[in-house]
Amino acid sequence: MHHPLTFRLATREDIPAIVALLLDDHLGVSRERSEDLSCYYSAFDRLCEDPNNELVVVETDGQVIGTLQLTIIPGLTRRGATRAQIEGVRVARSHRKEGVGSKLMAWTTERARSRRCSLIQLTTDNSRPEAHRFYERLGYVASHVGMKCDISR
């Protein structure tokens, strides 16, 4: 028996639940913090100022059980294609293996299409083989190497 899922854009009231999802992850646990959420509220304000960024949540029974960020990127390459990019995909541990992630991706794909995107791209950490298989089942092709450089120093 699965309860219905609601997909919508996040509000400020969702931030604690979203941070809890980000923390409940083998990589997130060392990268995030829950003692002081002020950095997340500031980041949410910056995100909301940009119409090309959307923070998405999925809820059931009034509880946020999944999240991702959608970024719309206009650009010249591929004959002026607009891309969608997905970051920070998380589903609550208590609701995995129920198809929540697939439905969240499907909802976001339609949203990207409505923003005239012809391509969706994302990267997943090398330490998430189950995520790679998940995206491949959805039609994603592992065509690229994802590289990052810390410039905070």
Place this chain on the structure above:
Amino acid sequence: MHHPLTFRLATREDIPAIVALLLDDHLGVSRERSEDLSCYYSAFDRLCEDPNNELVVVETDGQVIGTLQLTIIPGLTRRGATRAQIEGVRVARSHRKEGVGSKLMAWTTERARSRRCSLIQLTTDNSRPEAHRFYERLGYVASHVGMKCDISR
């Protein structure tokens, strides 16, 4: 004898030169077109409407010899870190092995820092091993798998 390089944001007048750079590439040759540039001009207009996207060019002797796109992405993960993302890096074949790419990346990194980014990310096609080595020399770590899904159908 190297002539001085000038780094700046692209203008509409640079579009033909930028498209020529995009075409002069083993992947770009099948993805781009030069007969009708209208799709590139429209894409440039969309890009300019977004203050979080910048199309960068490098020129010497009044000629555009390199380009990349910088996208600033606010987000919640990594304690509300703002990321910079780089796409569509190209250097003219006639000016390779002169350090133009490294200088273009260095200029863009400072620009990303001035926009308060703590991380720069990019993906490179699996078929560009020399690009992977180039970015690794600059301090990039190949920590992720880059996946794409065509949603144009």
